[in-house]
Amino acid sequence: MDALLALHRQSRRTVVGLMSGTSLDGVDAALVHLDDSGPDLTMESEAFVHVPYPGPLQELIHKTTSSSSSIRDVTRLDARLAEAYADAVGNVLEEAGTDREALDLVGAHGQTVCHLPEPTDCAGEAVRATLQLGNSSTLATRLGVPVVGNFRAADLALGGQGAPLVPYFDHVAFTDADEPRGLLNLGGIANLTVLPAGGAPDAVRAFDTGPANMVIDALAARLFDAAMDRDGRHAAQGTPDHDLLADLLEGDFFRREPPKSTGRADFGAGYVDRLLSAAQSRGLSPEDTMATATLLTAASVYQAYAQYVRPAQSIERLIVSGGGVHNDALLRMLKDAFAPIPVESIAEHGVDPDAKEALCFAVLAHETVNGVPTNLPSVTGASARTRLGSLSVPGP
Structure with a gap:
């Protein structure tokens, strides 16, 4: 004692x-x-x-x-x-x-x-x-x-x-007196924290937005016998199927309002099975399937921000961490989705993204x-x- x-x-x-x-x-x-x-x-x-x-x-x-x-x-x-x-x-x-x-x-x-x-x-x-x-x-x-x-x-x-x-850490480490910020972590699951400028803890909003590396890594293993889509190379070689993407974004989790969290129960092996089946029925190549799954992460993050955050609190910067920060295709898709809001690695703020x-x-x-x-x-x-x-x- x-x-x-x-x-x-x-x-x-x-x-x-x-x-x-x-x-x-x-x-x-x-x-x-x-x-x-x-x-x-x-x-x-x-x-x-x-x-x-x-x-x-x-x-x-x-x-x-x-x-x-x-x-x-x-x-x-x-x-x-x-x-x-x-x-x-x-x-x-x-x-x-x-x-x-x-x-x-x-x-x-x-x-x-x-x-x-x-x-x-x-x-x-x-x-x-x-x-x-x-x-x-x-x-x-x-x-x-x-x-x-x-x-x-x-x-x-x-x-x-x-x-x-993680939002407690985000709040104490990244709240800025003048700039409202978004902190996005791309681990197996993507989660978004919104920090109002100079905000108190009870002003912070955060929730899981959907899959990040969990689905991408599972597809890399099944389609390319690889642990991951390193640097997003396979996704970069494919073309996303926007009709399939629209169907995926209608899933139950994406339509649920925050507070919400998720994991393998929603986006594990069964989800990947269904995504692969839908991609194959549409005749998508492995690269197109990977591009669609990668865009699913970026699009679901932006959709969550637009639906559940922006009406009450817009952000002026999105700071990204986690393993997904190394996926060049995913980062490019996020930058396209959030433009003109700058999207940058947390490394630019002195923290190792991993x-x-x-x-x-x-x-x-x-x-x-x-x-x-x-x-x-x-x-x-x-x-x-x-x-x-x-x-x-x-x-x-």
Whole structure:
């Protein structure tokens, strides 16, 4: 208890943030020095690494996110992922040349295997539920460092979507006194944060807009036997089918008003099956299919902005992060859609585009220890603000 009180009283902390997202490809780890809180927060990034999952672990994760998973798989994967996260922490410390003893805290999002934010009957009671694996207590014990995990559950308990959580980071790091901004993260799923100029936390709006790399990567694997459409090369060689695109944009998720979040339940293997079937029935080439799916991401982001954001708050700049920032075809489509609003990489603002989500969970863990609420009800739909995350501590 004395150690926890000391950690709480400590203003400056060295924190590792861990993120393993819906791409299911590995763990992002960012080492950062954090001080103070809220709008006064200061952040000094020290190092970032991406640690790919070993093949057998990746296969098990894919299996566990599908209907073929077993409770034994889920239970064992919870422990196995903690070991993978411990390795990622070791790697980023080595990259930075930092000793384990200098580390104060770890924030671990965990691997989402199921996210069910809409209230549904369970044994006579309507519940919202989510499951992120990578046991925080196991990780804290392996590292000898306190770990904050399970960030989404408290918001769900208050009637929220439990997502997105990145908008708190966006608010404290990117709110500008004079310029209203959009922050777009292109991970497996695309999510948009809107920051009014000089706005307070309750003025922030954010929600998932639909698929980003999740569908594109799945199509790359099926059509080209590749992990991704590197640099958007295949999409650039194709021509989007606008009739198919219009049909896709009529999907249930796109017509649902915010607050909303999504994942593999909406845009996983079954969705890709249906998209491929529709493309084949229209005689589309693999390149045309990839171009259509890539434009789906750009068009769904702009459609969400135009329908749900612009009537109340226009933006003057769109700042993009996540793996999708490396897809030249996707970035070109976004620039075309949002013109004349400038679309630029978050790298132009001093943040590694690949590191943003890992940095976010370092910040959320830091604020959990500070006792600061970090969910945004204007974003998630929760009934109140609350502290996020469960704190696990190692033994003496």
